[in-house]
Amino acid sequence: MAVKAVGTWVAGFCETGRSDIGGRRAIAGAAGPNWRSEVSTVGGRLERAGVCMKPVEDVKPMKDENFSSVPPSSEVDGEAGNGGADKQLGKLNRDLPSGLLPKPLSLTDLTVSSHGSNVRVAYQGCPGAFSEAAALKAYPRCVAVPCEQFEVAFKAVELWLVDKAVLPIENSVGGSIHRNYDLLLCHRLHIVGEVQMAVNHCLMTLPGVKKEEIKRVLSHPQALAQCEIALSKLGVIRESIDDTALAAQLVASNDLKDAGAVASARAAEIYGLKIVEERIQDTPDNITRFLILAREPIIPRADRLFKTSIVFTLEEGSGVLFKALAVFALRNINLTKIESRPQRKRPLRVVDDSNYGTAKYFDYLFYIDFEASMAEPRAQNALAHLQEFATFLRVLGSYPMDTSL
């Protein structure tokens, strides 16, 4: 058995095993570019070639470049740096009528409401993407911050540009979003919640274009997979785009008369497209589960339904996976999800059996979600038991289950 450091269950989060698997540490307190400067509202009405786009909050998506250089504080307006304005403050304050003087912070200023009115939440995609709706379901009054890729959303949390990220992890028809499983391990964020959301896909076109005129359909690959039956009947070419809302935006802004987009009803409204068919997903109950990620874990509780997500690798040998799963069955702990991913850093395991020669096996990481809180002794005992055969074990989070659907 591999030598392991003895982990502790402080706040229910233990990690043991090889250090090469974990990713970078979050840079707590690192100053980033003033995120507020990324968010601007474009007023007025955009008119273009017969397409009328309703005014939207034009929130520029975060890109990887946003993290590459931090402007000196003297170049940044707002809270992070104010161009030396602080020096002027004493003078200004003396000139201001007392009603306009800055108010001291009160306890309410420091409180994040349960609706998340002070929370900044990163999601992947453009305004109108399903992930934006998931962020707003989790925190109804949050500032939803669009990001170009999943990784950008992870980094935005790590660099304190936002407070949380809401990212899709699986869909009831399309299955797992593997990229996010891999990113969970490369980054040091904690799962602090989940959101399940019914996803209703609409087929949309430029106003005036008929369904029969559509030759190609643009959307996110997951959305195209979830609408396989309807799109096959139409006999159209599918084109993959980074997110559903961006597909709608592309059809509108490029005046694509031969194309449709699969996206949300909100995306149709934002980008001025006409819905030609609603609910085109293969099954009426099309549910996507999203994870809420944060820099710090939450304290697990035992007085409500909790789920715990872990990732581990196993020693080699026959029946080891069976034994690993038995640690949960023995304690009546229900598993809700199991996923395996290749170990990218060590994809193959060489097994040398002198009688039969050398074999190469694929080596896997196992991700499991189980229905118990890390505050419960049965969950703690199950993981202590699992450590007997795991060469690496990390608790990704212990968080309240979303039972709203």
Ligand SMILES: O=C(O)C(=O)C[C@]1(C(=O)O)C=C[C@@H](O)C=C1
């Ligand atoms: O493209 C979007 O609108 C997204 O929010 C992404 C996404 C996904 O990645 O699964 C989210 C929900 C739906 O399952 C389809 C697409």
